[in-house]
Amino acid sequence: MSGVGIVSAQRAHFSQLLALKGGSVLPAFDLVYETYGTLNAARSNAILVCHALSGNHHVAGRTADNPANIGWWDNIVGPGRPLDTDRFFIVGLNNLGGCHGSTGPASPNPATGKPWGADFPVVTVEDWVDSQARLADHLGIDAWAAVMGGSLGGMQAMQWTLSFPERVRHALVIAGAPKLSAENIAFNDVARQAILTDPDFHGGHFYEHGVRPLRGLRLARMLGHITYLSDDQMAEKFGRRLRTGAGSYGFDVEFEIESYLRYQGDKFAGVFDANTYLRMTKALDYFDPAQDFDDDLARALARAKAKFLVVAFSTDWRFTPARSREIVHALVHNGQAVAYAEINSAHGHDSFLMDEPHYHAVVDSYLKRVKL
Amino acid sequence: MTQIPERADFDLIASWVQPGERVLDLGCGDGSLLKRLIEERGARGYGVELEDAEVLAAIRNGINVIQGNLEQGLSGFDDQTFNHVVLSRTLQTVRHTERILGEMLRVGREAVVSFPNFAYWKNRMAIMAGRMPVSEDLPYEWFDTPNLRFFTLLDFEALCAKMDLVIRERQVLDDAGHLVTEEPNFLGSLAVYRLGR
Numbered sequence: 001m002s003g004v005g006i007v008s009a010q011r012a013h014f015s016q017l018l019a020l021k022g023g024s025v026l027p028a029f030d031l032v033y034e035t036y037g038t039l040n041a042a043r044s045n046a047i048l049v050c051h052a053l054s055g056n057h058h059v060a061g062r063t064a065d066n067p068a069n070i071g072w073w074d075n076i077v078g079p080g081r082p083l084d085t086d087r088f089f090i091v092g093l094n095n096l097g098g099c100h101g102s103t104g105p106a107s108p109n110p111a112t113g114k115p116w117g118a119d120f121p122v123v124t125v126e127d128w129v130d131s132q133a134r135l136a137d138h139l140g141i142d143a144w145a146a147v148m149g150g151s152l153g154g155m156q157a158m159q160w161t162l163s164f165p166e167r168v169r170h171a172l173v174i175a176g177a178p179k180l181s182a183e184n185i186a187f188n189d190v191a192r193q194a195i196l197t198d199p200d201f202h203g204g205h206f207y208e209h210g211v212r213p214l215r216g217l218r219l220a221r222m223l224g225h226i227t228y229l230s231d232d233q234m235a236e237k238f239g240r241r242l243r244t245g246a247g248s249y250g251f252d253v254e255f256e257i258e259s260y261l262r263y264q265g266d267k268f269a270g271v272f273d274a275n276t277y278l279r280m281t282k283a284l285d286y287f288d289p290a291q292d293f294d295d296d297l298a299r300a301l302a303r304a305k306a307k308f309l310v311v312a313f314s315t316d317w318r319f320t321p322a323r324s325r326e327i328v329h330a331l332v333h334n335g336q337a338v339a340y341a342e343i344n345s346a347h348g349h350d351s352f353l354m355d356e357p358h359y360h361a362v363v364d365s366y367l368k369r370v371k372l
Numbered sequence: 373m374t375q376i377p378e379r380a381d382f383d384l385i386a387s388w389v390q391p392g393e394r395v396l397d398l399g400c401g402d403g404s405l406l407k408r409l410i411e412e413r414g415a416r417g418y419g420v421e422l423e424d425a426e427v428l429a430a431i432r433n434g435i436n437v438i439q440g441n442l443e444q445g446l447s448g449f450d451d452q453t454f455n456h457v458v459l460s461r462t463l464q465t466v467r468h469t470e471r472i473l474g475e476m477l478r479v480g481r482e483a484v485v486s487f488p489n490f491a492y493w494k495n496r497m498a499i500m501a502g503r504m505p506v507s508e509d510l511p512y513e514w515f516d517t518p519n520l521r522f523f524t525l526l527d528f529e530a531l532c533a534k535m536d537l538v539i540r541e542r543q544v545l546d547d548a549g550h551l552v553t554e555e556p557n558f559l560g561s562l563a564v565y566r567l568g569r
Contacts, residue, residue: 309431325440325448326448328438328448329448329449329450332418332436332438332449332453333450333453335394335416337436338436338438339430339431339435339436339437339438340437340438340439340440341424341427341428341431341439342439342440344424358424358428361428362427362428362431365428365431365432366431368432369431369432369434
């Protein structure tokens with residue numbers, strides 16, 4: 001089965017002020033996005049796909065300049081796939097503060113002409129949803145048939161139902177959580193410390209020094225990567241295998257898992273922006289819709305009008321199934337519509353990106369019920 | 373299971389549900405009962421189901437299905453959230469019998485329980501002939517049955533008395549789905565109870 005084929009990104013400029021939750025104001029911003037499928041005449045078939053920590057607008061298909069550049073969720077988008085482009089109009093974007101074309105820390109600060117760097121504000125999930133609503137306006141979409149995302153993307157799907165209850169009919173919250181645990185925040189902070197203490201970080205203004213905090217970003221990614229996998233999966237994939245067959249009693253790469261993590265860290269540090277990484281993890285940490293409701297998630301979700309599909313994965317220890325069930329039970333408490341599937345998968349938190357047949361069947365079956 | 377007795381079971385349950393009431397169906401399978409309660413009775417329904425294939429089928433049916441294991445109780449569901457909590461043809465497959473009954477009446481005002489009657493005369497005949505019964509309501513061989521508990525109307529009512537559960541209504545059906553009025557523990561193949569505190 002073929003996917004959506006060659007795709008190209010588009011750019012939208014928004015010249016109206018965007019007030020951010022943290023108190024600052026962005027005078028104007030750009031969002032880079034891709035679309036797949038066709039918006040129907042009633043404009044009722046649009047699905048917004050929100051990305052997680054390191055994702056971007058290139059959700060599906062291949063880019064013309066590099067056929068190896070396949071979208072990060074390509075396996076779920078396309079003709080006949082769960083996000084069926086014969087039926088739906090799919091929108092993916094790079095979030096504000098990102099490093100794949102949307103306005104972010106590496107973009108020029110209109111006040112100085114130099115890159116924003118450390119001065120780019122910390123953006124929250126609420127801010128992202130506000131900016132995504134501007135994109136919906138731009139595309140002429142009054143209400144999404146569905147907003148969907150995994151992990152941090154699932155938090156955006158949840159937030160959509162709270163910020164704009166009338167503008168989202170279904171929310172698909174995959175491998176999500178209603179807020180981070182202390183342990184989750186702890187992992188994020190170690191990742192941030194790796195970046196902040198890298199001498200090449202220069203307080204976030206490394207662009208003008210012509211360097212990048214590659215060591216810090218690499219460590220941050222290595223740490224993150226461990227938490228996205230499961231113990232079983234690592235044991236199966238790498239075990240205790242050595243690259244050379246014997247220990248060298250030194251500190252070079254010896255175990256296969258070390259080799260793998262370093263490769264992942266290097267690859268990521270080569271393409272990602274450290275300031276963006278800091279902001280993405282902060283957005284995760286701050287997300288807590290129940291905070292203004294005495295930590296009562298049911299009260300927080302009461303204003304949502306969307307129907308929910310919540311999906312969790314058995315070996316996800318970053319956002320365990322218990323975290324998804326908190327969302328489910330809050331919705332049930334309110335009498336709101338929700339279906340919940342707990343998928344057996346070996347791939348930990350990253351399971352949401354995998355082509356697991358039962359998981360995809362769940363999403364497919366749910367979306368087939370969505371009326372256009 | 374054939375369709376006829378299942379419908380009869382569902383007919384009774386449907387007649388007990390009023391428009392707008394909230395129903396939780398434990399072991400909801402593909403959501404057939406809930407779908408009916410929603411469409412015909414205007415109920416607001418949720419189901420709990422463990423099996424992947426059934427969860428998928430329930431999602432296809434547009435049911436609010438929540439994947440979970442009844443053996444682990446109903447933690448997460450708040451007290452007295454539902455008007456009716458249904459356990460249709462499932463109690464015999466549950467190990468923690470008392471706990472699930474207690475949980476049903478914690479989260480709901482009424483528990484609706486149906487189960488196959490092991491003392492049905494055809495089952496007694498099978499035992500008399502030296503074989504474990506296989507029938508419309510006990511459709512499995514001994515080696516592949518999901519059933520863990522084998523009990524009768526009298527056994528169940530004794531447990532209700534022990535747990536201080538109030539039997540509000542009892543209906544008993546034969547294996548053709550007809551109501552049984554006399555000698556229910558002998559002539560009844562399937563029993564349906566409404567329980568309260």
